[in-house]
Amino acid sequence: MLLALIFIPFLAGVLSLVSRNANLRYFLLGFASVSHFTITVLFWFFPPAALFNNWIGLDRIGQLILSVTSGLFLGAGFYAISYLKNEKHQQIKDFQEDIIFSNVPEAIFICCMLFLLASMTFLALSQHFGLIWVAIELTTLTSAPLIYFHRHHRSLEATWKYLMICSVGIAIALLGNFFLAVAASTGGEKPVSLLASELVKYANVLNVKWLKAAFIFILVGYGTKMGLAPMHTWLPDAHSEAPSVISSLLSGAMLNCAFLGIFRTFQVCTAAGLADFAGDLLIALGLVSMLVAAVYIIRQADYKRMLAYSSVEHMGIVAIGLGLGKAAVFGSMLHLVNHSLTKAALFLVAGNILAVYKTKRTNDVQGMFKVIPVSAFLWLAGILSITGFPPFGTFISEFTILKAGIEQGRFFVSGAYLVLLVIVFIGFATICIRMTQGSPEQGIEKVALKQRILSVVPPAIMILLVLVLGLFIPSSFKNFLHGICMLVGGN
């Protein structure tokens, strides 16, 4: 059953690569997303057994990330169908620079999307550190052609930066894996295998120096993929130049998957008693990410870049939550879910805005409520959510982390966290309120398309979910999240 989860999108991708009928491809995309989501939901009720001697298995954190990924892909897949139908031309004029470019063939686009889903599923299911590495590298490689969908020089530049920076980062993480293997070799007797569960079980015999070095390298390596500053430099370019569907997938799903690698290493470190060391590193990187994001969000001229920097900030928040430990881990996991849903919704709505206004500059977008009222409403709701406004779920998760920080007596961390959150809120508010209010320019009203259902319903559902999570968290879900906290010694 677990293997089906990986193979369904993979086979659908291969089939869509070779099929010539566009409708068949759309069908394959929809079918793969729906079946993937269904199986994932089934796993909540009927937990699957581990395979291959526990190399492939579903533990709690994997299940959380898998569900988020699957849900997001369901929304993004259907949005993509409507998006591709819009982009049906052979040659398109670029808004920013008036150059003619073409798009990557649709077959490759859909195929890579499905391969991306398959590799992210593979990542969530791997329990062996070597497999985790392979899966993360696969996600990088399958998402690179997706960023290059619009074939012009800016997206090419973004793709090249993405490829090089993420590949080097992941190679550094490979070195970290090898350090982990050295730490696990326990001086010649039977070495501990690199299965996450085994390493946690035998954590007290691991060599501490090598484990510390391994954590540092893995943090830097997978942190590059996750978008922690100062390794985040590929993120704004890639997310602003990719089509909005892909940006939503990258921000909402792929950053979480990279976080999974760091989480598993953190698990091993906690079991070995290095929770303080590892936690401090995570907090430091998290604060730097928030700071960098806050600086670049203020007066940001491009709204997609603004959303990208916000991803950096929220990944920083998740890292801080994990680093603080104990009660904050609950907030961190909740924030993972909330942020993914909100960010994906925001990117999809941004795609709608781009399709109508044909500009990425925030100064040129005005009067959204008059032109595309539904999307404008969703945009405003999403911005409120992403800045942590109650009653959205992000407020709960960010507040939990803040509370845990103050309870632990880490006043500097909590103070900086709060100040940076406020700065980001100011930055977002000034930009987005101006975008939604006011009256639009002359020509836009006539060009406004009637919004296709498929481009509005997925983001609406996601924002609704975040709202629900803010008002009421079902106790089974709460227990589930607490179970994840137990994995890293929390409560």
Add this chain to the structure above:
Amino acid sequence: MLIEFMMIFLTLVNLIILSTSRLSTCIKVIAFQGIILGILPVAEGHFDIQLVIFSIIAISVKAILFPSMLLRTLSQLNIHREKKPYVGYGMSLLIGLGAIVLSWWISKNLPLTVAPASSAVLPVSIFTSFVGLYLIITRKMALTQVIGYLIFENGIYMFGVILPQKQPLLVELAVLLDAFVAVFVMGITIFHISREFDHIETDQLSTLRS
């Protein structure tokens, strides 16, 4: 003793790649490195049939497949030499010498739990990783950056070879496959870059800012 010779040869080809501006020489260096790294696990002395098969696969991928893919990209590009890197070739060679001394010093202070077959392998692996990273940072041509990435992976792979605990064969094969797909995708991207920009100098790719 064979391992010592291989390490000396590896150090020398790394120094060659630091000091050359010809792209075809860089690709030949990758091929040599691939051959040496493929033989390394078998040269350590354990004659496992699994290991021999893996060595053959590694040599064919690293020494034949990668260089031929890169050569194909190079022939499509019509570019033969590196364009004025950020750090000149003579200075790069000096820095490389400093890196050799530094990596020997580091390996002296790095206690491995089980000593590898030759004491020269760890420093040379650190040096190779350093050369790979250095190439990515200081060179402007996208192709040289891909070569630097491959050399960086080679250095890390060497570190993996001397580990006492051998990674399962499947994982090693998967790592190779990943590297292959990475080079494939990077090669295609470089081809697109050259078609779009008429050059592959990455320092000119600077439209996206802040």
Add this chain to the structure above:
Amino acid sequence: MNMSIRIVQPILALILSPLLLGIINRTKAFFAGRKGQPLLQTYFDLWKLVHKGVVYSKTTGWVFRAGPIINLSAILLITLFIPLGHSKAVIFFDGDIFLVIYLFALIRFFTILAALDTGSSFEGMGASREAQFSALTEPALFLALAAIACGTGKLSLSEILVSVTSRFWLANISIILFVAATLIIVLLTENARIPVDDPNTHLELTMIHEVMVLDSSGPDFAFIVFASALKLWIFAALFAGVLIPDIGFGFWPNLAICVLAVLCVSVVVGIIESCIARLKLLFVPHFIFIATIFAVLAIVFVLRK
């Protein structure tokens, strides 16, 4: 091994060194398809030069006259320190490496001064190039000799080469190879061979060593030719001594093997001269820097033990 037998080494050097130049020329001629000069041509040249009169320019002073004399006397002194065939040289003491290298520096110093003394711009050009290239070879030579000294644990040139037994050779093959590579490059540079300098060029603009001695004539020139032959012998003996281990046959067979090796080195130099072209002057420092790289690698490999 008493002094009377060891004196054979410098005597052999004095007698056989002009033969090296003949062998190089003959090898080059063979590669070019010519018959070439007779093997003993250098001896005839020396004989001719000694019997000629000397011409001194009016612009030169005592430095010009002193140059060739210091050249020859210093080289003869160095010859006494160089062991041949893994036995001790005539004179040896701890630290004689430094004396040898600084005697070379002394020779270089006075040759450059003598060249400048003539007041000719060509010789000045050659002198400046010589100064630059030898400034680059000196650290390479120092590091290489230091590496092998560290490896054998001895500080005297003779004792170092005596310690290069076959056991040492097999255990430290990497160091030996690196030091030998350094020495061959230093040999080519110090003796003004291709790829650093073309001894057959007649264009003063391209000369390095030749142009410095352009104005010498008669016995002075004979001294210089003989000194250059001895210099080639010395470097070749060092190279052969490092590369060929002491197999333990005894004094006379070792000596014979070493002399044979030195003659082979001159054949190799001739082959190198026939096969490569001279490097652009801009690249010569890079070529010499390769020698420094080999020397540094030798030191790194020595220090890891």
